[in-house]
Amino acid sequence: MIPARNAPGPRALVPFVSVADMMRLVHHIGLRPMIRALADRIEDDFRRWEKFDKSPRVPAHSAEGVVELMPTTDGTTYGFKFVNGHPGNARDGLQTVTAFGMLADMATGYPVLLSEMTLLTALRTAAMSALAARWLAPPTTTMAIIGTGAQSEFQALAFAEICGLAEVRLSDIDPGAVAKCARNLAGTGLRVIPCASPEEAILGAGIITTVTADKRRATILSDNMVGPGVHLNAVGGDCPGKTELAPGILQRAAIFTEFTPQTRIEGEIQQLAPDHPVTELWQVITGRAPGRTAPAQITLFDSVGFAIEDFAALAYVRDEALKAGTFTPLDLVADPDDPRDLYGMLMRSGPLPA
């Protein structure tokens, strides 16, 4: 047993937001208000884009998928997310994407938050999509969602909360997934239209969200499916070799990215020349570049997810979880009374080694 005098001090204890804690926090705040708050927090951080370190994510690929580290800092706080993407996981009853993350104080290097991010990534991804649409989409109350997996309900509710969405049209290669999404969205106030095909889903939709999980070049939307004036929210194409849109669509669209050097590698635009013109969304938000310039323009948010979004989400969760008490203190940092005496702390915690 560890004697009481070695009980961890307050600096050793890092607030940990578990999956159960995160669910409690969502219910405490409310899902839609929380998505709105996340979108606002991301927008605030995009406004101070130039303060952030912008490194590309650090991936490790295998035959089955990818694991990635996504670090960033605003100079005061540091954050990173660990996230995987394994399209075959669902077949084995596992999540395609799971994640956790942390924040640390840049002045001391000490961790100040550890959090589950599987749920949080779903929330912030939906918040990010709706935030981009707030700046780019045409006036519309109808969205198609192609791919009704784990992210789909969050997308629908984010667009309802932030963009005034009233009708969502659902399509998936698996009718069971459409039924699941429709069931989950019943009673949310959205008009939900299950559709038999992507072609049916996009009828009358001012926004088309693609959020499939295949790790390969797929053509979820072919060129002739996308008419003038539509906003495309391409969420599923997010790693090298994984895309959802026919190249012809990209040629006709005004393309908006998060952090272009990363999107060139991971986004839909990996199908284009490396100098194909694109606009970063922070430039639109800060007024340095135009968003949508004409009603007939096709706008495309080529979303791959960027570390600043996770940073904003973690900072929000830290504030709210500490207020709401939805966290567990975790004995993560060795904290000897004398910082030079790590050995002494260890030895005083038990018998001398032989």
Add this chain to the structure above:
Amino acid sequence: MIPARNAPGPRALVPFVSVADMMRLVHHIGLRPMIRALADRIEDDFRRWEKFDKSPRVPAHSAEGVVELMPTTDGTTYGFKFVNGHPGNARDGLQTVTAFGMLADMATGYPVLLSEMTLLTALRTAAMSALAARWLAPPTTTMAIIGTGAQSEFQALAFAEICGLAEVRLSDIDPGAVAKCARNLAGTGLRVIPCASPEEAILGAGIITTVTADKRRATILSDNMVGPGVHLNAVGGDCPGKTELAPGILQRAAIFTEFTPQTRIEGEIQQLAPDHPVTELWQVITGRAPGRTAPAQITLFDSVGFAIEDFAALAYVRDEALKAGTFTPLDLVADPDDPRDLYGMLMRSGPLPA
């Protein structure tokens, strides 16, 4: 409250080795046997060096210090460490270096271990130093340690366990730190000689370990202090702008590194031309390059720490902690019954949002 039907399943629970768990594990195995086992595990992984992904660490610098991510994978398992280095922390009663890390399964991306690594890094750093000396040092029973901070006792005991060290000679700019180290090493079987200066400490020492924490170019050892035949174990110089040895010593020494591209940036050899010849230790261990070639040769292990060492340490801790039960299950991964139904899991855990 979270209803019982949403209690996390086994896949959601990741074994977490807290600081208290790690201390229990060290006492269960014994400090010296554990350091030896870590050295053996690192040596095994260095023998299969070419199987590992070798990316340089990913740093974020501030005025006060650095935080870093150190990822690697052998193709089957993925691991990374988060670690900080903040020389001013001790002044404020904080650790200079704290760390935690994790392992994940490359086939699914799911985390399989989360662990404190402040203590574990101290153990593996000492194990690595002694492992390098096993291959490079002259026959000797005497070592000088310049810098008796948090790492010093672990270094002394690792060399006692692995290299037959009998006498350790201690020096630090702070006499209190020397007294602390000497006190901690009393009763370990080592002959401990507190010294008033580095010059006194190195008298008769076949191995000189430098392990100071200043974040600047310091000259802990000047050129005239290092005679023929000595093995230098340079642990403290480990980031850009932070070195401990006079350049003249480097010119006279046979230099051994962990992963050269990283050491060129962070190690003592940042003071040398970028093409100055060095040998990676794995090449010595696998017989592809000679270690020490003459009794009068000065050998230098320019240690900065590399991700494969942390990977080996985490893999060892996972095996041993699961056997010994020194871990806590952590609710880190959202694990809905239907992997496509993350939203349903969230909503069933509480009231419907307004």
